[in-house]
Amino acid sequence: MTIQAKRSVTIEDVAQHAGVSRAAVSKVIRDAYGVSDEMRAKVQSAITELDYRPRVAARAMRGASYTLGVEIPSILNQFFPKVINGATRSLTGSPYQLIVAPAVPEDDGFRAIEALADRQVDGLVTITRVPVAWLETLGKQLPLVTIGRHYASVNFDTIVGDDLTGAELAVGHLYDLGHRRIVHITLAESSDAVGAGGPHHVRAEGFRRAVERRGMTPEVVLVEPRQDAATEAARDLLDTADGPVGIFVAHDELALGVLETVAELGLTPGQASVVGYDDIDLAAHPLISLTSINQSGTQMGVIAVRLLLERIAGRTEPVHEVVAPRVMARRSSAAPQQRPHRSADARP
Amino acid sequence: MTIQAKRSVTIEDVAQHAGVSRAAVSKVIRDAYGVSDEMRAKVQSAITELDYRPRVAARAMRGASYTLGVEIPSILNQFFPKVINGATRSLTGSPYQLIVAPAVPEDDGFRAIEALADRQVDGLVTITRVPVAWLETLGKQLPLVTIGRHYASVNFDTIVGDDLTGAELAVGHLYDLGHRRIVHITLAESSDAVGAGGPHHVRAEGFRRAVERRGMTPEVVLVEPRQDAATEAARDLLDTADGPVGIFVAHDELALGVLETVAELGLTPGQASVVGYDDIDLAAHPLISLTSINQSGTQMGVIAVRLLLERIAGRTEPVHEVVAPRVMARRSSAAPQQRPHRSADARP
DNA sequence: TTGAAAGCGATACCAG
DNA sequence: CTGGTATCGCTTTCAA
Numbered sequence: 001m002t003i004q005a006k007r008s009v010t011i012e013d014v015a016q017h018a019g020v021s022r023a024a025v026s027k028v029i030r031d032a033y034g035v036s037d038e039m040r041a042k043v044q045s046a047i048t049e050l051d052y053r054p055r056v057a058a059r060a061m062r063g064a065s066y067t068l069g070v071e072i073p074s075i076l077n078q079f080f081p082k083v084i085n086g087a088t089r090s091l092t093g094s095p096y097q098l099i100v101a102p103a104v105p106e107d108d109g110f111r112a113i114e115a116l117a118d119r120q121v122d123g124l125v126t127i128t129r130v131p132v133a134w135l136e137t138l139g140k141q142l143p144l145v146t147i148g149r150h151y152a153s154v155n156f157d158t159i160v161g162d163d164l165t166g167a168e169l170a171v172g173h174l175y176d177l178g179h180r181r182i183v184h185i186t187l188a189e190s191s192d193a194v195g196a197g198g199p200h201h202v203r204a205e206g207f208r209r210a211v212e213r214r215g216m217t218p219e220v221v222l223v224e225p226r227q228d229a230a231t232e233a234a235r236d237l238l239d240t241a242d243g244p245v246g247i248f249v250a251h252d253e254l255a256l257g258v259l260e261t262v263a264e265l266g267l268t269p270g271q272a273s274v275v276g277y278d279d280i281d282l283a284a285h286p287l288i289s290l291t292s293i294n295q296s297g298t299q300m301g302v303i304a305v306r307l308l309l310e311r312i313a314g315r316t317e318p319v320h321e322v323v324a325p326r327v328m329a330r331r332s333s334a335a336p337q338q339r340p341h342r343s344a345d346a347r348p
Numbered sequence: 349m350t351i352q353a354k355r356s357v358t359i360e361d362v363a364q365h366a367g368v369s370r371a372a373v374s375k376v377i378r379d380a381y382g383v384s385d386e387m388r389a390k391v392q393s394a395i396t397e398l399d400y401r402p403r404v405a406a407r408a409m410r411g412a413s414y415t416l417g418v419e420i421p422s423i424l425n426q427f428f429p430k431v432i433n434g435a436t437r438s439l440t441g442s443p444y445q446l447i448v449a450p451a452v453p454e455d456d457g458f459r460a461i462e463a464l465a466d467r468q469v470d471g472l473v474t475i476t477r478v479p480v481a482w483l484e485t486l487g488k489q490l491p492l493v494t495i496g497r498h499y500a501s502v503n504f505d506t507i508v509g510d511d512l513t514g515a516e517l518a519v520g521h522l523y524d525l526g527h528r529r530i531v532h533i534t535l536a537e538s539s540d541a542v543g544a545g546g547p548h549h550v551r552a553e554g555f556r557r558a559v560e561r562r563g564m565t566p567e568v569v570l571v572e573p574r575q576d577a578a579t580e581a582a583r584d585l586l587d588t589a590d591g592p593v594g595i596f597v598a599h600d601e602l603a604l605g606v607l608e609t610v611a612e613l614g615l616t617p618g619q620a621s622v623v624g625y626d627d628i629d630l631a632a633h634p635l636i637s638l639t640s641i642n643q644s645g646t647q648m649g650v651i652a653v654r655l656l657l658e659r660i661a662g663r664t665e666p667v668h669e670v671v672a673p674r675v676m677a678r679r680s681s682a683a684p685q686q687r688p689h690r691s692a693d694a695r696p
Numbered sequence: 697t698t699g700a701a702a703g704c705g706a707t708a709c710c711a712g
Numbered sequence: 713c714t715g716g717t718a719t720c721g722c723t724t725t726c727a728a
Binding site: 008010011012022023025026027030032054055056057058059060061062063 | 704705706707708709
């Protein structure tokens with residue numbers, strides 16, 4: 001099973017072997033219009049015999065690269081791999097291949113997106129927080145779809161969860177359990193340079209509305225997007241809290257950090273109820289059992305690929321898909337429960 | 349901040365703008381030998397003004413693609429994202445860009461690897477279970493490094509954890525706690541077509557040796573690589589077990605499934621002690637607290653990039669790196685504890 | 697040190 | 713339906 005000969009097999013070699021022209025071979029491999037069955041058969045067998053594989057670089061020079069790119073902000077947040085998984089799977093059997101360019105959190109994905117564009121992907125999905133003006137320009141150049149951005153461009157497609165409703169669901173869930181103090185832990189503004197369209201920004205807005213609608217006062221804690229930032233923020237919060245508190249966290253990865261603190265302080269779900277967002281697989285694990293707002297990353301990945309392929313096939317009007325969120329109630333949230341009275345020494 | 353003009357800026361445009369030849373521009377962007385400072389300055393400013401970005405496809409036709417590819421078997425197993433993260437980070441500031449091609453478990457990574465090769469990556473790291481003969485061929489064509497494969501090729505570099513020792517550590521840990529029945533849950537042979545060189549194969553071998561050396565009988569349970577397979581296997585095992593049992597699981601993702609069962613059956617760590625492998629971040633979470641064998645994925649990613657860049661720079665002798673494992677003892681494993689006598693009805 | 701010109705391996709137009 | 717040929721944007725000799 002040879003992969004390629006020393007000096008790789010070119011379309012010319014195939015043409016000679018089959019006794020036809022390069023143009024003919026080219027048509028066959030793209031199964032373009034205008035080839036007889038006989039010709040197709042000859043060429044196909046030559047391709048098989050020589051184990052010919054077209055060089056993508058050469059194809060990209062004139063036509064397509066048959067490559068779709070995905071740029072993700074952090075591969076360590078388990079939500080994003082789900083998106084990729086959905087996208088990858090819905091591409092099996094198609095001539096397109098998915099490649100992922102992971103961004104390093106520091107550069108906001110600029111580099112990754114440019115790298116993908118430089119590689120002439122035929123379509124690009126981005127999940128990061130680059131300025132919208134930049135995306136408008138990019139969207140004019142190639143099929144583009146953003147995930148998680150609330151913004152209706154005419155130059156590209158978008159997929160978003162309904163974060164306003166998601167936040168409402170989270171707050172409603174805690175409120176209905178009986179909680180009357182509900183705090184939102186979310187990412188610091190600086191880390192969400194997307195502006196008003198970022199998912200966390202919208203969730204925070206939804207949080208405020210939902211809380212005020214119920215006659216409570218919104219409390220929002222901003223944290224840096226580091227792994228342990230949520231842990232610390234939760235510690236500050238819970239160290240000083242007297243009564244039960246409901247905590248709505250911007251995403252599950254951060255919520256895991258909050259659960260860490262809750263566990264370390266030995267608090268019950270009634271004393272500190274936690275609701276996350278994304279419903280990563282782990283949330284359902286019995287040892288974690290994190291109540292979360294589900295928005296299917298897998299489904300988003302599938303949709304993204306579909307939108308891209310539609311654009312490639314010729315669609316020009318923008319499409320904006322909205323994915324409905326739903327509450328997955330688990331044991332991390334429960335009816336409020338008073339904490340035993342603390343003595344005066346609240347940690348020296 | 350324009351990305352590209354409508355019709356993208358070419359090296360020719362830059363050359364004209366700077367009043368020099370295309371060749372000169374080419375030399376500057378690769379900072380190749382033989383350009384005066386003055387020329388360099390002129391060209392640089394032209395590049396900046398026009399916001400020129402070289403097209404990778406065109407570069408790849410003659411020279412390099414400045415792209416390193418990583419193929420991973422499953423993006424849902426948290427160990428692999430760590431490898432990618434390590435690799436990505438150690439590439440910041442270099443002219444090389446990392447792209448990831450996720451394999452769908454069904455095709456064993458063939459498609460992903462070929463896709464990467466077709467895109468003329470300058471180097472390739474693979475973590476999957478394709479036949480070694482295939483890799484030998486591939487390794488002759490481009491810089492290649494495998495992760496997790498115990499096999500010393502002359503055609504490519506390798507990075508492996510010392511899985512034999514890792515298994516010994518796991519068994520030793522359980523034995524020292526007092527366990528005298530130790531079971532290994534690992535992936536079914538079919539899913540590890542790598543043959544004798546696969547990490548799980550070697551861990552299983554290490555398990556057998558370690559257990560026999562201590563005078564016990566090796567028990568190995570094979571499961572399919574599905575999320576819930578380990579959960580079911582553990583249920584079968586623990587439903588029929590009377591005494592305490594130590595369970596050494598092939599990797600953490602599966603171990604999480606085992607912990608699920610342990611939790612559902614309400615068993616204590618003493619009754620069912622679990623040890624995983626990989627030490628994914630989550631293992632340290634207080635709600636999980638999974639004892640695991642650490643082999644730094646991040647470090648492996650960093651090494652992989654280094655090896656590839658060395659090869660690209662001209663090295664030809666193969667290098668085989670071994671990463672030492674160590675036990676991270678946590679609460680999922682504990683000294684054996686008898687289970688209360690069960691009544692006769694062991695699930696109807 | 698610089699630039700002119702010859703490819704790299706495909707695609708696409710257009711004539712036969 | 714088939715094939716000759718110009719062309720994509722860059723790198724790389726090789727002369728000047």
